[in-house]
Amino acid sequence: MTSPPFACSASSTGKFGKYGGQYVPETLMEPLKVLADAYLRFSKDPSFKKELAGWLGQYAGRPTPLYLASRLTSHVGGARIFLKREDLLHGGAHKINNTLGQALLARNMGKHRIIAETGAGQHGVATAMACAALGLKAEIYMGGEDIERQKLNVYRMKLLGAKVHPVESGSKTLKDAINEALRDWVTNVEDTYYLLGSVVGPHPYPTMVRDFQSVIGKEARRQILRQEGKLPKAIVACVGGGSNSIGIFHAFLSDMEVGLYGVEAGGRNMSPGKNAAPLVAGREGVLHGMMTYVLQNTEGQVESTESISAGLDYPAVGPEHSYLMSVGRTKYVTQTDSDALDGFRLLSQLEGIIPALEPAHAISYATKLARSLQKEDSIIVNLSGRGDKDVDIIARQFPQ
Amino acid sequence: MQDSFHNDDPIEQKFRELGNRGEGVVIAYLMGYDPDPKSFRANATSLIEGGADLVEVGIPFSDPVADGPVIQAAGVRALSAGATPRKILDAIGELSTQFAIPFLIMTYYNPILAMGIERFVKSASENGVRGLVIPDLPMEEGDGFRDIALKHNIDSIHLASPNTSRRRLLNIVDKSRGFVYLVSLFGVTGPRDILTPQALETVKTVKTIARGRIPVSAGFGISQPDHVSSLLRAGADGAIVGSVLVRTVAEHLDDPGEAPYHLKKTISGLKQASKLRG
Numbered sequence: 001m002t003s004p005p006f007a008c009s010a011s012s013t014g015k016f017g018k019y020g021g022q023y024v025p026e027t028l029m030e031p032l033k034v035l036a037d038a039y040l041r042f043s044k045d046p047s048f049k050k051e052l053a054g055w056l057g058q059y060a061g062r063p064t065p066l067y068l069a070s071r072l073t074s075h076v077g078g079a080r081i082f083l084k085r086e087d088l089l090h091g092g093a094h095k096i097n098n099t100l101g102q103a104l105l106a107r108n109m110g111k112h113r114i115i116a117e118t119g120a121g122q123h124g125v126a127t128a129m130a131c132a133a134l135g136l137k138a139e140i141y142m143g144g145e146d147i148e149r150q151k152l153n154v155y156r157m158k159l160l161g162a163k164v165h166p167v168e169s170g171s172k173t174l175k176d177a178i179n180e181a182l183r184d185w186v187t188n189v190e191d192t193y194y195l196l197g198s199v200v201g202p203h204p205y206p207t208m209v210r211d212f213q214s215v216i217g218k219e220a221r222r223q224i225l226r227q228e229g230k231l232p233k234a235i236v237a238c239v240g241g242g243s244n245s246i247g248i249f250h251a252f253l254s255d256m257e258v259g260l261y262g263v264e265a266g267g268r269n270m271s272p273g274k275n276a277a278p279l280v281a282g283r284e285g286v287l288h289g290m291m292t293y294v295l296q297n298t299e300g301q302v303e304s305t306e307s308i309s310a311g312l313d314y315p316a317v318g319p320e321h322s323y324l325m326s327v328g329r330t331k332y333v334t335q336t337d338s339d340a341l342d343g344f345r346l347l348s349q350l351e352g353i354i355p356a357l358e359p360a361h362a363i364s365y366a367t368k369l370a371r372s373l374q375k376e377d378s379i380i381v382n383l384s385g386r387g388d389k390d391v392d393i394i395a396r397q398f399p400q
Numbered sequence: 401m402q403d404s405f406h407n408d409d410p411i412e413q414k415f416r417e418l419g420n421r422g423e424g425v426v427i428a429y430l431m432g433y434d435p436d437p438k439s440f441r442a443n444a445t446s447l448i449e450g451g452a453d454l455v456e457v458g459i460p461f462s463d464p465v466a467d468g469p470v471i472q473a474a475g476v477r478a479l480s481a482g483a484t485p486r487k488i489l490d491a492i493g494e495l496s497t498q499f500a501i502p503f504l505i506m507t508y509y510n511p512i513l514a515m516g517i518e519r520f521v522k523s524a525s526e527n528g529v530r531g532l533v534i535p536d537l538p539m540e541e542g543d544g545f546r547d548i549a550l551k552h553n554i555d556s557i558h559l560a561s562p563n564t565s566r567r568r569l570l571n572i573v574d575k576s577r578g579f580v581y582l583v584s585l586f587g588v589t590g591p592r593d594i595l596t597p598q599a600l601e602t603v604k605t606v607k608t609i610a611r612g613r614i615p616v617s618a619g620f621g622i623s624q625p626d627h628v629s630s631l632l633r634a635g636a637d638g639a640i641v642g643s644v645l646v647r648t649v650a651e652h653l654d655d656p657g658e659a660p661y662h663l664k665k666t667i668s669g670l671k672q673a674s675k676l677r678g
Contacts, residue, residue: 013540021541022540022541023509023536023537023541025465025466025559025561026535026560026561026564027561027563029540030563030565169472175463176463179463179464179465183465183468183588186465186466186587187586187588188586189563285510285514286508286513286536287463288463296510298514299484299486299514299515300461300512300513300514300515301511
């Protein structure tokens with residue numbers, strides 16, 4: 001049996017079709033090769049796999065439950081909505097799946113200084129946790145604007161022993177934090193490991209981060225088959241850089257009957273600069289070392305983005321998403337800030353689960369999708385993080 | 401040794417001509433439209449009159465990962481002055497009617513993709529540009545690009561850095577035209593006070609591999625005359641100076657008319673240092 005074309009891994013040069021690649025300064029070419037080789041070696045090493053599985057089980061809290069949100073399901077009146085509870089992981093988000101994997105890899109490579117970028121702060125926190133647990137030094141780049149809106153996470157990173165570098169260039173958000181982390185890496189290649197937080201950047205990051213996150217989908221597929229006896233009609237996940245969505249999609253890629261829906265941040269509206277939806281509203285381009293869909297103006301300058309959720313506030317997207325969209329395997333939609341707030345309140349009030357604003361976009365879309373399906377169908381939403389970090393923002397939106 | 405350069409290449413001709421006189425090539429970088437079109441033109445003119453052998457013009461990009469704060473700020477100024485690839489190409493076109501030197505462009509890959517590769521290189525060629533430096537387009541990703549550029553008589557100038565492996569260096573030397581742009585340090589663009597021994601070592605390594613088939617110019621962190629003479633004595637055929645010039649532009653934003661005088665003085669000193677003989 002031949003596999004469908006979309007079920008491929010990145011090529012040796014890190015291309016998913018024409019997307020991906022390594023569009024980076026020359027100084028990073030050698031370290032990326034060393035990293036790709038090391039990752040390939042360790043990913044095939046049973047003792048590395050065992051070590052990682054141990055950390056994911058004993059430290060991060062895997063497996064996470066697949067929870068039937070029955071009150072939300074009755075409220076919506078359609079397909080049964082299941083939540084993959086990544087919000088229950090240590091640190092409160094799926095990010096720890098990746099940071100443990102990469103921090104172990106870094107330690108095995110003999111690198112003791114770890115740098116990372118962060119948007120909402122979830123990846124920064126997860127990096128700080130993994131580094132503290134493994135005895136590594138963490139330095140986190142975070143945009144000045146994100147520091148303002150995610151103060152709690154900044155404080156958590158500091159408590160965990162990480163150093164937080166504010167980034168005041170450009171739009172002072174995630175994209176600029178990545179620029180600054182890349183500049184740090186170019187300067188300190190010899191002793192530094194760059195622990196990227198999503199399925200973005202140059203090869204091997206999109207492949208490596210996807211592999212570390214694909215545990216989400218592997219568990220979810222087993223769980224839904226056990227709990228429902230059949231595959232779901234659809235998987236819904238939010239897409240910023242795209243790691244939680246790739247993580248849950250991957251195990252279902254060959255199950256053609258399962259619809260895969262990525263939900264991008266519709267922000268305020270769909271005019272330029274007012275959203276963060278590169279797959280829906282962007283064009284092909286090159287940013288942060290990868291060929292992918294990018295929000296940009298006609299001259300190729302990257303657009304500023306806007307979203308109520310700092311974690312989705314990014315003008316590009318992982319190259320594998322661009323590829324999956326181009327072959328028609330996945331669909332991408334948007335939900336606005338106000339849709340996300342609806343999803344946020346609905347889940348809090350009906351299920352007693354406060355979601356992060358990022359997966360609140362997925363919740364909101366899932367309720368609409370569920371309505372169009374039959375009662376015997378099911379949908380899985382990747383609940384990629386919990387909402388404690390967003391309580392300040394919500395309090396400002398609903399001040400009573 | 402220099403007979404084996406690509407003979408019809410105007411950039412390599414410049415290196416040969418100066419090399420035969422015992423001189424290194426001094427390449428001056430300015431961000432196009434920084435801080436405004438008129439000042440840019442005056443500044444570029446003063447650099448050429450002050451002795452710059454080649455001029456490299458930056459086209460700004462919103463996310464310049466290879467650049468330090470000085471050139472990042474120049475990019476922001478240029479964009480707020482309305483810079484677009486189209487307008488900067490036109491500005492170079494005007495300069496090239498006045499000065500018969502090959503111009504270079506340094507920019508990132510995305511603005512070129514947005515304009516369309518063929519359209520960009522064709523227009524660049526028509527405006528006197530003979531070489532392109534694209535820091536985020538490494539050799540492996542640049543195959544198709546290189547061919548299109550060459551068709552329009554534009555050199556793809558590849559970068560080499562202190563950690564580039566010997567195998568890659570052989571390939572880079574083989575595929576580059578014009579010169580190999582040697583990044584002489586680990587880091588981003590920006591003036592440094594001292595030239596590290598590592599920079600000189602890297603020059604020697606790359607020169608050995610280049611074996612006279614293509615000139616080698618060193619850039620990043622080069623700000624003073626003694627940096628230029630040290631690099632040339634170590635074997636480099638040229639030196640690229642950028643941030644120190646851009647910083648001069650930035651220091652005279654209140655009175656941009658002052659900048660040309662200072663730029664001319666700086667470039668003269670650097671050019672003087674490139675004359676190893678005579």
